[in-house]
Amino acid sequence: MGDATSAHNASDVSLAPVRVVSARVGVGQRLANLWERRELLRNLITSDIRIQYKGSVLGIVWSMLSPAFTLGIFFLVFSIFLKNGIPNFVIYLFSGLVVWNMFFAGVMSATSVIVDRAGLVKKVSFPREILPLSNVGSAVVYFLIQLSVLGLFTAALRHAPDWKFFLVLPVTFASLYFFTAAVAIVMSALTVYLRDLKHLTAVGLQLWFYLTPVVYSYENSLAKPLHAHHLAGLYFANPITLIVMTFQRTFYVSTSVISTVTHAQLNLLPTWSLATYFVRNLECLGVMIVLFLLALSIFGRLEGNFESEL
């Protein structure tokens, strides 16, 4: 090897930081390790995306076709067959679906990731939570692609989004990221112990989807009965609800519309002010960050026995 490349000389070993391998790694240390290995995270995300579409003719276009198909089906069912009367329903639908798709893709792929990559987990040392986080990372990439398509879509339909809500969206997106990551991290570790979770997650997420106002409007259908039974709080305990609503408010804009079928007024979204949206999203982000840290700590407790379970 040439001298230029042996930059890392043995003489400076005494200056190198000390790493400790011990029974338990605290959350602070975990975050530091994750930050230190961010390049690995990035590499895992890019290789994940590359592998997904390696050898397919349309490549990354597939990541668009499948959500487009789902969008088309929901539009057909809810707007045409069931005649929900919401004008420009496709934009309402799409702005909720981008959020849901990211959560779904992140959690679904992360659930089995530790089990699937047991060979790696048992042989190479790196912070294990990087694996579920890389799945969430790929979900973020697809999310960004879908979001830009949503942008093009609204432009094509000459439907202007509410620009001032773009101030709230970064906070909303951060909540979405931390929540998806928290669920993904915990599920990936639990699945090592209970292999059934892979299937249960698929079923659970399906139910969760309908508990989130993506294909319907909360204000229009559920608000009244839930308020009457004091269950609205429970409905909003689902953090995805607030996130979806914020995206719908940003891109769909109108909080109430005139039905194209009955010509009556339909309340679609809460009539909160921008400030209220901002505060609620900020509160949500706080809780999501706590959940994320909690997830890391749970993962730390569970990873000790990975070796004997994999």
Place this chain on the structure above:
Amino acid sequence: MTTVIEVKDVNKTFKIHHERNQSLKERILHPRSGRVEIFQALKDISFTVDAGETVGILGHNGSGKSTLLKTICGVLQPTSGEIRLRGNLAALLELGAGFQVELSGRDNIYLYGTMLGFSKKRIDEIFDEIVAFSEIEHFIDTQVKFYSSGMYVRLAFAVAVNVNPDILVVDEVLAVGDERFQAKCIDRIRRFQEEGRAILLVTHSADQVRALCDRAVVLDSGLMIANGPVADALAIFRDAMMKDAVAHQEAGDVSDVTIDSVTTPNGSFDVANGASVHFDVQITSATAYSGYALLEVFSRTGVLVSRSDRMSAPVTLRPGANTVSVELPNVPLLDGVYDLNFGIVDERGANVKAWSEKVASMQVSYNGREGGLVELGAVIRQS
């Protein structure tokens, strides 16, 4: 000297599931079924490795050496105790464990390199060197799934050693690749030593330890039974192997002929290379029997070193006690422990009348410089 690896009171226990209940249904229906046995793989291990040292970790299968290694690499967490590492560590545990076969060699160099903990910038700098070392220039943009197993391992080895870690951990991977590539690897390890990096070498080959290490640690059933100069550690390692052999000795009783014992008191004897070995085998027979005696010599790696010619060893057993004497006039074997099997067979060798597996072990010491199993005494001159 800077200490780069400090292993402090490390314990590791595993739960062994005798009946695995992994599905939710089974866990709910039988919450407490399935015995769980606690197995202690490492017991209070403490030692240190300084920068510039090459330390061998010796132990037979199941002694805990792989567990120790994985713990040092951070793949396993110790149950108690801790390990402090200074500087970057690259482990040659399972070569290419981090490869994604769908990606090209180029992509995998980056992926595997970052997995070992090195920056993209660092890998950019040494990319050409890695490719040159692995000798797969033409295939660097081919998907790894089309690589031969040799190419695969060479690429992984090239990444791990060319990222220039401060600590290199090698687990019996020197057996990969062809002779020429092996020589290249050994050469690279020697250069690491010259550069003052620390190397931890796990092996059960005494030869490799003698050739490469400054010091050796010996593990036996999870305990550290030696930590010191190579010669002392090797002697302790041999003793442990011997005890193990005696414990596993099993006398065969195929029929009315039994092989009772050999003349060595504990079933093993020491012999210098080139010396002769003589021992008697006590055989009890219920009836008169005419057959043939057979001796097999195995190396500890399970290689059959020699099987005697049975037709030259007819035996006629009388009812009662018999003695058969065995002589090996000069043992041309190299350093190591060899197991002897002895048996009485019929003329065609198909019907085994009596058989004793590992009837004795032979520890051969050798002071010459040849390598392998047998001393051939090759004479090489320039003509």
